[in-house]
Amino acid sequence: AQSVxxxxxxxxxxxxxxxxxxxxxxxxxxxxxxxxxQYPNQGLQLLLKYLSGSTLVESINGxxxxxxxxxxxxxxxxxxxxxxxxxxxxxxxxxxxxxxKLIFGQGTELSVKP
Amino acid sequence: xxVISQKPxxxxxxxxTSLTIQCQVDSQVTMMFWYRQQPGQSLTLIATANQGxxxxxxxxxxxxxFPISRxxxxxxxxxxxxxxxxxxxxxxxxxxxxxxxxxxxxxxxxLLVL
Numbered sequence: 001a002q003s004v005x006x007x008x009x010x011x012x013x014x015x016x017x018x019x020x021x022x023x024x025x026x027x028x029x030x031x032x033x034x035x036x037x038q039y040p041n042q043g044l045q046l047l048l049k050y051l052s053g054s055t056l057v058e059s060i061n062g063x064x065x066x067x068x069x070x071x072x073x074x075x076x077x078x079x080x081x082x083x084x085x086x087x088x089x090x091x092x093x094x095x096x097x098x099x100x101k102l103i104f105g106q107g108t109e110l111s112v113k114p
Numbered sequence: 115x116x117v118i119s120q121k122p123x124x125x126x127x128x129x130x131t132s133l134t135i136q137c138q139v140d141s142q143v144t145m146m147f148w149y150r151q152q153p154g155q156s157l158t159l160i161a162t163a164n165q166g167x168x169x170x171x172x173x174x175x176x177x178x179x180f181p182i183s184r185x186x187x188x189x190x191x192x193x194x195x196x197x198x199x200x201x202x203x204x205x206x207x208x209x210x211x212x213x214x215x216x217x218x219x220x221x222x223x224x225l226l227v228l
Contacts, residue, residue, distance in 0.1 A: 032215065034216060036219075042221065043206060043219050043221040043222045044157070044208075044219040045219075046115075046216050046217075049215065090157065096210075097215045098215055099145055099209070099211050099212055099214075099216055099217045100210055100217075101159060101162065102147075102157075102159070102208075102217055103159075104156045104157045104158075105156060106155075106156045107155075107156045
């Protein structure tokens with residue numbers, strides 16, 4: 001069975017500092033990995049995904065994540081965060097690259113302070 | 115991606131009653147899902163809504179408590195039956211099978227059961 005572990009429930013950082021949100025997964029089959037973001041009182045938005053190809057994937061707002069098969073990780077990074085990045089971030093895994101069933105991690109609350 | 119709407123956006127209900135949540139997509143999609151997000155928690159898949167047949171429920175969720183309909187490729191409903199305060203959650207529908215291989219989520223329905 002698949003599972004996802006987000007190692008940090010809360011990550012407080014100062015504005016313009018770098019941040020890494022950690023995600024590890026377990027699976028006995030091929031995996032497809034996703035990061036979603038949930039801003040306060042809003043639904044989930046897809047941030048970025050790894051389906052195949054380059055192991056480094058980027059979002060339009062400066063986040064990036066790297067698929068590391070040997071370490072079974074898909075950590076999310078940003079070199080310089082903004083106040084507006086304050087949100088809950090969820091890592092998710094699927095056995096399906098067609099938008100099928102997702103297993104979510106517990107979430108990491110990123111709090112960016114001025 | 116797809117534009118997904120849910121109704122109602124929020125509701126306050128009395129225990130013992132039932133609430134039906136609607137999910138509408140602006141294009142035909144092959145896969146639709148229902149998730150629950152309990153307060154301060156991650157997302158848990160309730161079921162996959164199958165067009166023209168019974169939904170596929172995850173462990174811990176049963177049809178009598180969460181009946182689901184999917185009459186066509188753009189619409190689904192989730193009913194939360196005989197509600198108790200433990201059912202207070204955000205309920206989200208999502209869609210898959212679109213180009214890009216990811217799932218996309220609706221804005222969610224915030225349910226409070228008194």
